[in-house]
Amino acid sequence: MRVTVIGAGIIGLSTAWALARRGHSVTVLEQYGIPNPLGSSVDQHRLIRYAYGGMAGYAAMVGPAYAAWDRLWGNLGRTHYVETGTLAIGGGDHEWLTQSAATLEAAGVDIGWLSMAELERRFPLLRSDGLERAFHLPTGGVLLADRIVEGLAGHLRRLGVEIRTEARVTAVDPDRAVATLADGTTVEADRIIVAAGPWVTTLRPELAVRVTPSRQVICYLAPPAEQAAAWAAMPMVLDIDPNRGFYTVPPVAGTGMKVGDHSFSLTGHPDRDREAASDEADALLDACRNRFADFAGFEIDRLKTCFYTVEKEEKFVVEPLGDRGWAMTGFSGHGFKFGPLLGESMAETLEGARDPAAFTRWAAGEAA
Numbered sequence: 107m108r109v110t111v112i113g114a115g116i117i118g119l120s121t122a123w124a125l126a127r128r129g130h131s132v133t134v135l136e137q138y139g140i141p142n143p144l145g146s147s148v149d150q151h152r153l154i155r156y157a158y159g160g161m162a163g164y165a166a167m168v169g170p171a172y173a174a175w176d177r178l179w180g181n182l183g184r185t186h187y188v189e190t191g192t193l194a195i196g197g198g199d200h201e202w203l204t205q206s207a208a209t210l211e212a213a214g215v216d217i218g219w220l221s222m223a224e225l226e227r228r229f230p231l232l233r234s235d236g237l238e239r240a241f242h243l244p245t246g247g248v249l250l251a252d253r254i255v256e257g258l259a260g261h262l263r264r265l266g267v268e269i270r271t272e273a274r275v276t277a278v279d280p281d282r283a284v285a286t287l288a289d290g291t292t293v294e295a296d297r298i299i300v301a302a303g304p305w306v307t308t309l310r311p312e313l314a315v316r317v318t319p320s321r322q323v324i325c326y327l328a329p330p331a332e333q334a335a336a337w338a339a340m341p342m343v344l345d346i347d348p349n350r351g352f353y354t355v356p357p358v359a360g361t362g363m364k365v366g367d368h369s370f371s372l373t374g375h376p377d378r379d380r381e382a383a384s385d386e387a388d389a390l391l392d393a394c395r396n397r398f399a400d401f402a403g404f405e406i407d408r409l410k411t412c413f414y415t416v417e418k419e420e421k422f423v424v425e426p427l428g429d430r431g432w433a434m435t436g437f438s439g440h441g442f443k444f445g446p447l448l449g450e451s452m453a454e455t456l457e458g459a460r461d462p463a464a465f466t467r468w469a470a471g472e473a474a
Contacts, residue, residue, distance in 0.1 A: 107131070107456065110285055110295040112275050112309070114140045115147035116251070116442050117434050118301035119258045120449030123178065126265045128453055133293060134267060135285060137274035137305070141255040144376055146303045146413055147442060148252060149324070150361040153342055153353070154443035155192045155246035156215065160205035161420070163471030165213065167444060174446035175249075182261055186253045188358040191341035192246035193229065195397075197236045202346040207241060218242040231336055231399050232343070246342060248358050249442060275302075278309050280431025297456055300427065301434040304376040304413040310433060316423055317436045320414045321374030323386045326362040327394070330403035337363055345397065352393045362407055365394055370416050370439075382409035414439040424448065424469035426462060 107130045111118045114136035122132045141148040154172070158165040179185040196203035207217050220240040225232065228242075263269055277286040283298040302309055304319035329337045334357070343354040351368035355361075367390050373379075387409055395401045416438045417423055423436035432452065441448070448469065454460040 107297065108295040109133070109456070110135065110283065110293050110298045111301060112278065112285060112299065113145075113301040113303055113305075114142060114255075114259065114269065114271075115145045115301065115303050116255060116258075116445035117147075117437070117448060118299070119255065119262060120178075120445040121299055121301065121434070121452045122262055122267050122449070123181070123258060123265075123446070124449040124453035125456070126262060126267050127181070128457065130453075132262075132267045133295065134262070134269045135273045135275055135287070135293065136269065136271050139271050140259045140269065141252055144380070144413070145255075146415065146437070147255055147445075149364075149410070149412060150250065150252055151355050151358075151364065152249045152251045152442035153246070153355065154187075154249055155342065155344070156210060156243060157192055157194050157206040157246070157344060158209060159202045159346070160209060161471055162209045162212070163468070164440070164444075165206075165209050167447065167468075167471070171444050171447045174450055177450075178258070178446045182257050184257070186250040186257065187247055188250070189245075189247040190356055190358060192243040192344065193240065193341040194242075194344045194346075195225070195232070195237050195240040196345060196347065197238045200239060200347060202351065203239055203241070210243075215243075218244075229340070231333060231340060233397055233399055235396065242341065248342070248355060248361075250359060250361065251442060275309060278427075278431065280428030283430040296430065298427075298431045299434060299452065300431065303435075304415045306415060306433065306435045310427065313423070313433060313435060317415045317417050318372050319374060319376055320370045320372045320416045320439075321379050322366065322371060322412050322414055322439070323382045323390070324364055324366040324410050324412060325387050325390055326364050326407040326410070328405040328407045329357075329363060330400060333400070333403070343397075345393070352390055354394075365390060370414065372416060374411075374413065376413045380411050382411050384409070421470040421472070422448075424452070425466050432456075 274288040307314040340356040355364040357363040417436035420438040
């Protein structure tokens with residue numbers, strides 16, 4: 107089977123990997139370079155963790171996702187992952203934390219609840235002011251995103267996958283599995299997969315009612331020198347709340363310490379709106395100031411923007427397009443951890459080993 111994949115982020119490359127392993131002929135079309143500096147998959151890190159609010163379907167996918175990553179590490183010959191553990195914190199009626207605990211406990215996971223005294227003792231880099239609940243899991247960690255994308259692209263080339271960079275697609279015909287490039291040439295295949303990240307609504311405007319590009323500002327911090335080693339040994343910190351939440355990624359494996367706002371802007375264009383103004387991080391830095399000990403000693407290393415493609419309920423949109431195509435979109439900032447698992451599942455579906463409708467429901471976190 108000949109398959110064209112549009113987009114060389116983690117979803118597109120993982121799908122190409124799964125198909126190539128099964129002996130299919132794959133062409134990947136990427137409008138920029140690899141890693142694409144504007145792509146949703148490109149940054150130093152992404153997180154994988156079992157805590158998932160009330161989204162039980164996605165929490166159940168995390169174990170299989172780890173297994174899929176292990177298969178990928180085996181192919182790459184190295185592991186781009188650092189286990190950190192997961193620390194979830196919250197105050198008052200903290201819905202996400204409470205739902206995460208309930209979902210995990212229902213799945214038989216032992217939740218390591220912490221009193222505020224225990225939190226202060228075990229994690230003195232954090233302030234407990236305003237917090238009422240916290241739990242710690244030994245599982246969860248950091249996927250080294252840039253290294254994964256670059257390493258996977260190199261592996262695919264060695265497998266014989268044709269990867270075309272600077273190949274901007276301007277039109278997709280999913281009934282004929284044809285992609286038209288900006289220079290007027292076409293690429294024909296038996297199946298075509300659109301995994302174009304925040305550019306998907308340009309290629310398939312009908313998806314604009316389902317998913318929205320969302321410009322997100324993230325901040326890299328330099329902790330005080332005396333805290334640097336301790337922060338590198340910290341777990342990821344999740345203070346996720348629908349009104350204000352933020353997350354912290356520890357500086358592991360030579361990467362920087364990153365903090366990000368969990369809320370969505372639902373604005374911006376991925377080819378523009380890329381510079382982050384200093385005042386855009388004010389609310390995020392205020393949250394850090396309230397939560398990190400000795401925050402006056404931190405320095406802002408740099409501000410960055412990235413784009414998510416947000417579905418209103420944060421459910422993945424993995425659905426057929428026309429007679430011979432599929433869309434893989436709507437990952438809402440939490441799809442990277444499932445890249446290899448989704449790629450393998452797409453390959454199984456294209457081969458007829460998996461029911462397409464069941465695959466779509468599963469990818470949306472709705473069914474096993």
